[in-house]
Structure formats: structure tokens, C-alpha cells
Amino acid sequence: MxxxxxxxxxxxxxxxxxWDARVKIVSISTLILSIVLLEDIRxxxxxxxxxxILVFLSKIPFSFVLVHLRWVLFFVLxxxxxxxxxxxGNLLIKLSFFSIxxxxxxxxxxxxxxAISAALLVFPMLGTTRFYLTLKALQKIKIPAPLIQLxxxxxxxxxxxxxxxxxxxxxxxxxxxxxxxxxxSLKTIGSLVGMLLVHSFERTERIRDAxxxxxxxxxxxxxxxxxxxxxxxxxxxxxIAIALLLNLFRWIR
Amino acid sequence: xxxxxxxxxxxxxxxKNLEYIYPDGTSALKGIDLDILKGESIGLIGPNGxxxxxxxxHLNGILGEGxxxxxILGMKVEEKNLIxxxxxxxxxxxxxxxxxxxxxxxxxxxxxxxxxxxxxxxVRKKVKEALKEVGMAGYEKRCSHHLSLGxxxxxxxxxxxxxxxxxxxxxxxxxxLDPRVRRHLIELLNNLNLTKIVAGHDLExxxxxxxxxxxxxxxxxxxxxxxxxxxxxxxxxxxxGLEVPLSLRHR
Numbered sequence: 001m002x003x004x005x006x007x008x009x010x011x012x013x014x015x016x017x018x019w020d021a022r023v024k025i026v027s028i029s030t031l032i033l034s035i036v037l038l039e040d041i042r043x044x045x046x047x048x049x050x051x052x053i054l055v056f057l058s059k060i061p062f063s064f065v066l067v068h069l070r071w072v073l074f075f076v077l078x079x080x081x082x083x084x085x086x087x088x089g090n091l092l093i094k095l096s097f098f099s100i101x102x103x104x105x106x107x108x109x110x111x112x113x114x115a116i117s118a119a120l121l122v123f124p125m126l127g128t129t130r131f132y133l134t135l136k137a138l139q140k141i142k143i144p145a146p147l148i149q150l151x152x153x154x155x156x157x158x159x160x161x162x163x164x165x166x167x168x169x170x171x172x173x174x175x176x177x178x179x180x181x182x183x184x185s186l187k188t189i190g191s192l193v194g195m196l197l198v199h200s201f202e203r204t205e206r207i208r209d210a211x212x213x214x215x216x217x218x219x220x221x222x223x224x225x226x227x228x229x230x231x232x233x234x235x236x237x238x239x240i241a242i243a244l245l246l247n248l249f250r251w252i253r
Numbered sequence: 254x255x256x257x258x259x260x261x262x263x264x265x266x267x268x269k270n271l272e273y274i275y276p277d278g279t280s281a282l283k284g285i286d287l288d289i290l291k292g293e294s295i296g297l298i299g300p301n302g303x304x305x306x307x308x309x310x311h312l313n314g315i316l317g318e319g320x321x322x323x324x325i326l327g328m329k330v331e332e333k334n335l336i337x338x339x340x341x342x343x344x345x346x347x348x349x350x351x352x353x354x355x356x357x358x359x360x361x362x363x364x365x366x367x368x369x370x371x372x373x374x375x376v377r378k379k380v381k382e383a384l385k386e387v388g389m390a391g392y393e394k395r396c397s398h399h400l401s402l403g404x405x406x407x408x409x410x411x412x413x414x415x416x417x418x419x420x421x422x423x424x425x426x427x428x429x430l431d432p433r434v435r436r437h438l439i440e441l442l443n444n445l446n447l448t449k450i451v452a453g454h455d456l457e458x459x460x461x462x463x464x465x466x467x468x469x470x471x472x473x474x475x476x477x478x479x480x481x482x483x484x485x486x487x488x489x490x491x492x493x494g495l496e497v498p499l500s501l502r503h504r
Binding site for chain 1: 310313315336339340342343344346348350351352354355356357360363364365367368369373376377396397398412413416
């Protein structure tokens with residue numbers, strides 16, 4: 001089964017690809033945190049420009065980024081509309097019984113800029129390293145082991161789960177079932193999804209057996225595949241300095 | 254020590270009066286007595302639900318302690334010996350997707366050696382050797398979910414060979430394989446100089462690999478003996494829901 005993968009472009013060569021995954025995650029996470037804390041629209045816009053530059057430097061095609069960003073954009077748009085219409089303040093536009101305030105537009109624009117920048121930065125952070133290396137990097141930076149194992153197994157088995165889901169629905173279709181929006185169809189979908197979950201649970205038991213038989217004792221251990229160089233620290237210093245500078249105005253004020 | 258064909262052979266597995274009841278009350282094993290000698294290849298056959306997989310899981314200590322005694326290489330299967338036993342007894346499960354749970358082939362093959370406590374250098378060496386042994390050298394960075402079933406089966410075997418086991422347990426090793434991949438796997442298994450226990454319904458495979466078979470039904474050993482002799486016993490095989498393999502018919 002072909003599925004779009006977050007690390008589809010991890011094989012490319014760029015300053016972000018060659019950056020040590022651990023330092024890259026810490027640095028870009030700091031930048032994301034800095035951007036979501038911004039309160040000035042002009043600085044938030046600068047944050048968006050920075051995010052676009054980093055995506056550009058990562059050589060990940062913008063078409064790929066936009067396809068994966070569409071759901072984020074959908075939510076941002078929904079938020080934009082709701083906040084613009086609900087936040088009270090100086091009247092900007094009045095259409096029938098809708099009134100849009102200046103403060104509402106300002107706040108929704110600020111939230112949209114922060115959200116889009118943060119979502120964009122995920123691509124240079126996670127899309128420039130093989131996913132398994134990202135997991136190892138997360139382990140190294142002391143993210144809790146259960147969370148990493150959850151991510152690891154989700155990533156490993158999502159493909160199988162989707163294959164299984166396809167087979168279950170093909171089985172139902174082969175016996176004349178057609179997906180509709182009526183109650184009977186929903187009941188069938190409920191049963192099929194329930195069966196999928198039971199299958200998944202049974203599989204987890206078998207996987208556990210396989211893990212235990214090879215010495216698993218609650219912690220997934222892997223070999224270290226990272227080497228730090230001066231370049232990694234230079235890149236990290238640059239990104240963290242930018243992250244601090246973006247918030248400098250707020251602190252000074 | 255037991256004398257077989259003029260050679261003195263060491264008992265590697267000893268099972269005495271093993272009973273096991275699943276938490277839902279299903280009695281899976283009823284008084285199993287079994288001795289397996291070092292270097293032997295044993296076939297474990299029986300109808301579905303006979304208790305084959307349950308017995309295999311006990312040999313690695315996965316199902317916890319049942320009633321009775323299990324000894325592997327003179328070590329009783331109990332909590333304090335589990336690390337050593339799991340290093341010596343390797344299980345290759347029927348479904349390779351359950352065996353290959355790590356993101357890359359390297360991590361999967363290295364999983365056992367790392368848990369065993371090998372040094373990094375030794376882990377890398379063992380992974381390389383195991384992959385070479387199953388003809389999959391160069392697959393280290395591949396993701397398991399992108400491999401064919403035949404490749405997954407070979408990598409599954411590598412995941413346990415890297416632990417340098419003395420006993421290799423295979424549960425339905427040839428299920429869903431096409432004839433060519435099945436033939437490769439049989440040749441691979443025949444070349445492995447280990448004590449082997451092969452469970453399954455591929456009786457032709459068991460005939461090719463195993464010198465002895467054990468027939469299980471309803472949690473009990475109902476027959477054991479030389480492979481050809483047991484598998485060609487039509488009434489015994491049919492009584493227990495099996496068939497005489499094609500190659501042994503009309504003799």
C-alpha cells in the first residue's frame with residue numbers, strides 16, 4: 001500500500017538534512033515555541049517568513065508541504081472566521097447582523113500566523129530525517145519512553161492497520177454491502193471497525209510475545225547513530241538566537 | 254545423556270508433566286512429557302487448537318510458569334533464568350509482521366543482541382553475520398513494511414540468529430510462501446546447525462527437515478516417533494485431523 005510519508009524527502013541533501021537530529025529537534029522546537037508566544041503581528045509575520053525560508057532551505061517541495069498543510073489551513077480558516085466575528089472591540093465592518101471588530105481581525109490574524117508558521121516548521125524539523133532516526137533522537141533527548149514506543153509502533157503498524165481495514169471493507173463489499181449514510185450502513189461500519197480493533201488487540205499480544213522472546217523488558221534499546229559536529233552547534237546557535245530575538249521586543253516592553 | 258544411533262547425545266530440552274490452562278479456562282496442555290536432544294530436528298504436528306503454539310511459548314518462558322517442569326540446557330524455566338533461556342531459545346513466529354516490529358531491519362535484527370547486553374561492536378557484527386546467513390546482507394536500512402513476505406520471513410529468521418541461539422523454534426515457517434521462497438527457506442533451515450523444533454501443517458517440510466515428530470491433539474501428546482513412520486500412519490493421521498503427506502502415499 002502506498003501512503004504519503006512524513007520522511008519522504010529525508011534522502012535529500014540540505015543544511016537541514018545534514019543537521020544532527022537531536023540538536024535540530026531542540027532548536028526548531030525552541031523556534032516554534034518562540035513563534036507561538038509572539039503577540040505582535042509584524043513579528044509573527046516575520047516568523048512566518050522565517051518558517052518559509054527554512055522550508056525552502058530544506059528542499060522539501062512546497063507542493064508536498066501544502067498538501068499536508070491543508071487540514072491545518074482548514075482549521076485556521078475556521079478559527080479566523082469564528083474569532084473575527086466573536087471578539088468584541090472597535091467596529092471594522094458590519095454586514096447585516098454580523099459585525100467584525102478590529103481587535104477580532106488582529107487576534108485571528110495573529111493566531112493564524114502563529115499556527116501556520118508552527119505547522120510549516122514541522123516539515124524542516126521532521127521531514128529532513130528518517131522517521132526512525134527522529135524517534136532515536138527523541139529517545140536521546142529524554143522524551144518519555146512510553147511516548148516514543150507509542151509513536152514507533154503507530155508508525156510501524158499504521159500501514160498494516162490500513163491494509164487490514166481495506167481487506168475488511170473489500171470482504172464486506174464482496175458480499176454486496178455498499179457504504180451509505182443510513183443507519184444500517186453505519187451499524188455495519190461500526191461492526192467492521194470493532195472487528196478491526198479486536199484484530200489490532202490480538203496483534204499487539206502476538207507482537208508482545210515476539211518482543212519478550214527476544215529479551216524485551218519494557219524499554220526499547222537501540223544503538224546510537226548520532227555524531228555531533230561544530231556545524232550542528234553553529235546551526236543551533238543561529239536558530240535559537242533568532243527564536244530569542246523574535247521575543248526580545250516583548251520582553252523589553 | 255542418551256545414546257542414539259551409537260552416539261551419545263545430550264538432552265537439551267526436558268519437559269515433565271506440563272499442564273497449562275489459559276485465563277479463560279481453556280485447558281491447552283495436559284501432562285506433556287518431552288525430551289529433545291542436542292542437534293535434533295523435531296516436528297510438532299497436530300490439528301488446529303492442539304496446543305502446539307502454547308507448548309512452543311512455554312519453551313521460551315513467555316506464558317509464565319505452568320504446572321510441571323521445563324528445563325532448557327539444564328536451566329529450569331523460571332524468572333531468574335529467563336534472560337539466559339531467551340538467549341538460547343529463539344522463536345520465529347508464524348506472522349513475520351509480528352516479529353518485525355522495529356522501524357528498520359537493522360534495529361529488528363539488533364533488538365535481541367542489544368537486550369542480551371552485547372557491546373555495540375558485537376551487536377553490529379552479529380547483525381551483519383545474521384543478515385548474511387539468511388542472504389539479506391545490505392538490507393539494514395530498509396523498512397520492514399516495504400519488504401516482500403519471503404524477505405520478511407528471512408529477516409525474521411535473522412532477528413533470532415543474531416542472538417546465537419542453540420534452539421530454534423519455528424511456528425508455521427512456510428505459511429503463505431510461494432514454492433520458490435519455500436524451497437529457499439527449507440534449504441536455509443537445513444543448513445542451520447542448531448536444535449530445531451518446527452511446528453505446523455506443512456508435513457512435506459517436516460518430512461524434509463525433521464528426524465522425529467510429536468503429534469499433539471487436545472493438549473496431549475498422542476504419538477511420537479520417527480518422522481516417516483508417524484506421518485505414513487494413515488489411520489493415526491486421519492483420526493487426528495491430518496493427512497498422510499503426498500510423497501508418502503501409495504507406498
